[in-house]
Amino acid sequence: MHSGRSWSDVWRQVTALVPEAALPDGTLRSVWGESWQGKGTPRQTFSPNDGAALTRPLELGRAEVGTVLEACTRTHETWSATDLDERRRRVSAALDAIAAQRELFAALLAWEIGKPLRQALAEVDRTVDGVRWYIDEIEGMLAGRRPLGVVSNIASWNYPLSVLVHAMLVQALSGNAVLAKSPSAGGQASVTLAVALARRAGVPLSLVHGSGGTVGEALATAPEVAAVAFVGGRATGQVLGERLRGQPQRVMLEMEGVNPYGLWNFSDWERFEQHVRSGHDYAKQRCTVYPRFVVQRELFPQFLEHYLRAVSQVRVGHPLLDTDEAPLSSGPLIHERKVRDLRLRMQEATGLGAVPLHAGTLENARLEPEQPQEAYLAPQLLLHPPSRSRLYREEPFGPVDTVVIVDRPEDLVREMNVSRGSLVATLATDDHTFAQELTPQIQAFKVGVNALRSRGDRDEPFGGAGASWWGPYLGGEHLVRAVTAGPAGETLHGNFGPVWRST
Numbered sequence: 033m034h035s036g037r038s039w040s041d042v043w044r045q046v047t048a049l050v051p052e053a054a055l056p057d058g059t060l061r062s063v064w065g066e067s068w069q070g071k072g073t074p075r076q077t078f079s080p081n082d083g084a085a086l087t088r089p090l091e092l093g094r095a096e097v098g099t100v101l102e103a104c105t106r107t108h109e110t111w112s113a114t115d116l117d118e119r120r121r122r123v124s125a126a127l128d129a130i131a132a133q134r135e136l137f138a139a140l141l142a143w144e145i146g147k148p149l150r151q152a153l154a155e156v157d158r159t160v161d162g163v164r165w166y167i168d169e170i171e172g173m174l175a176g177r178r179p180l181g182v183v184s185n186i187a188s189w190n191y192p193l194s195v196l197v198h199a200m201l202v203q204a205l206s207g208n209a210v211l212a213k214s215p216s217a218g219g220q221a222s223v224t225l226a227v228a229l230a231r232r233a234g235v236p237l238s239l240v241h242g243s244g245g246t247v248g249e250a251l252a253t254a255p256e257v258a259a260v261a262f263v264g265g266r267a268t269g270q271v272l273g274e275r276l277r278g279q280p281q282r283v284m285l286e287m288e289g290v291n292p293y294g295l296w297n298f299s300d301w302e303r304f305e306q307h308v309r310s311g312h313d314y315a316k317q318r319c320t321v322y323p324r325f326v327v328q329r330e331l332f333p334q335f336l337e338h339y340l341r342a343v344s345q346v347r348v349g350h351p352l353l354d355t356d357e358a359p360l361s362s363g364p365l366i367h368e369r370k371v372r373d374l375r376l377r378m379q380e381a382t383g384l385g386a387v388p389l390h391a392g393t394l395e396n397a398r399l400e401p402e403q404p405q406e407a408y409l410a411p412q413l414l415l416h417p418p419s420r421s422r423l424y425r426e427e428p429f430g431p432v433d434t435v436v437i438v439d440r441p442e443d444l445v446r447e448m449n450v451s452r453g454s455l456v457a458t459l460a461t462d463d464h465t466f467a468q469e470l471t472p473q474i475q476a477f478k479v480g481v482n483a484l485r486s487r488g489d490r491d492e493p494f495g496g497a498g499a500s501w502w503g504p505y506l507g508g509e510h511l512v513r514a515v516t517a518g519p520a521g522e523t524l525h526g527n528f529g530p531v532w533r534s535t
Contacts, residue, residue, distance in 0.1 A: 122234040147314055252275075315362035458483065
C-alpha cells in the first residue's frame with residue numbers, strides 16, 4: 033500500500049482537518065442549522081476492498097427530521113437573501129478547499145466505495161471543474177428566476193462527489209437551502225468532508241446520516257421540502273414517486289434502465305473493443321454503463337471474438353494498488369452481497385436456458401496478500417437470458433453483460449427497449465441512413481451512433497426516457513431551472529409522462 037494511504041493514515045488526516053465533523057473513533061456527525069450534531073445511533077461501515085472497518089456515522093431516526101427541516105427553512109430565509117456575488121465567492125472558496133485536498137478525497141473514495149485511485153482523482157476534478165463552470169455562467173441562468181426553498185437530495189453511493197456534492201453546490205449557488213442524506217452503502221466520509229469544507233467557506237449545506245427507508249423518505253416527502261432530487265434504483269424511485277405524485281414538491285427522479293448497445297452492419301471492431309474496455313471501468317457500477325448487447329446474427333462471431341479480446345485486458349484489483357504504470361480497470365463491487373446477488377442472477381438465467389460465454393476469474397487480479405476477495409468479480413457474459421430472468425430486464429450494476437442475437441431491425445429495436453426506457457444507448461453501424469431511421473425508435477434519453485454516451489458535463493443536458501426518469505431534466509441550465517422558479521406558467525423540459533410507473 034502506498035505510504036499515507038492506509039486507512040489509519042487517511043482517517044488521521046480527515047479528523048485533523050475537520051474535527052467538528054469527524055472524530056478519531058470513526059464517528060461522523062450530521063450538520064444542520066448553525067452547528068454539527070452529536071445525535072444519532074452509530075452504525076459501523078466497512079470497506080468493500082478488504083472488509084476493513086471504516087467510519088461510524090451517527091444515524092438519525094424519523095423523529096429528528098422535523099428539527100432538521102425547521103433549521104433548513106430558517107437557513108433558506110437567510111441564504112436566499114444573500115447577494116449572488118457573495119454566494120459565488122463562497123462556493124468558489126469551497127471548491128478551492130476541496131481541490132486542495134484532492135489526494136485525500138481520492139483515497140477516501142478508494143477506501144469507501146472501491147474506486148481505483150486514478151478514477152477517484154478524476155471524480156474530484158470533475159466535481160471542482162463542473163461547479164466552477166456554473167460559477168461563471170450562473171448569472172445568466174438565474175435571470176428572472178428565484179430559488180425554490182429547501183432542496184432535499186437522496187443519491188446513490190457510486191458518485192458521492194461528482195453527482196451529489198456537485199448538485200448540492202449548484203443548488204446552493206442558485207440560492208436554495210440544501211439538504212442531503214449521505215449514501216447508506218458508502219461514501220459517507222467523502223460527503224461529510226466536502227460538506228465540512230463548504231460550511232467553513234460559508235456555504236450552509238446540511239447533511240444527515242440515516243437509512244433511506246426512514247430518514248430518506250421523510251426528508252423527501254415532508255411539506256417543508258420544495259424539491260427532491262433522487263438518484264438510485266428503479267424500485268425505490270418508483271415507490272418514492274408514487275408517494276410524491278400530486279404533492280407540491282418538484283421532483284427529479286433518476287432511475288436505472290438497461291442501457292443497450294446494438295450492432296447492425298458494423299465493421300469498426302477496434303472502436304468496439306475500446307468501448308468494451310472503458311465500459312468495465314469501476315466494475316460497471318455506473319448509471320450510464322452498457323450491460324446489454326443486441327447483435328445482428330451475421331455479426332455474432334466477430335462480436336464474440338472482439339468482446340473477449342477486450343475483456344481479457346480488463347484489470348481487477350485493490351483500488352489502492354492502481355497506478356499510472358500499472359492501471360486498474362476496476363476494484364471490488366460495493367459489497368460482497370452484491371457479488372452473491374449477481375451470481376444468483378446468473379444461476380437463475382442459466383437455469384432458464386441462458387448460455388455462459390465468458391466467466392472471468394480473479395487469477396490475475398492485483399490484490400494484497402491473503403486479503404478477502406468475496407467482493408470482487410471479474411467480467412461475465414451470458415447469451416440469451418430468458419425474458420423471465422432478472423438479467424433480461426433489470427440493470428445488473430456490475431460486470432455481468434448479456435447478449436441477444438436478432439435477425440431483423442424491428443427485433444433490434446424491441447430488444448434494445450426491453451427495460452421500458454433508459455438513460456443512454458448506442459447504435460453501432462456503418463449505415464448512416466439506417467442509423468437516422470432507427471435512433472428515434474430507441475427509448476433512451478441519449479443515443480450515440482458509434483459512440484458511447486454519458487451524463488456529460490457543464491452545459492450538456494441529462495435525463496432519461498420512459499421508466500428511467502421522472503421530472504425535469506438536469507445538466508447545464510436545466511439543473512438551475514430545476515431548483516428555481518421562473519415566470520408563471522413556465523413549462524420545464526423533462527419527462528413527466530405516466531410511462532415511468534410500474535406495469
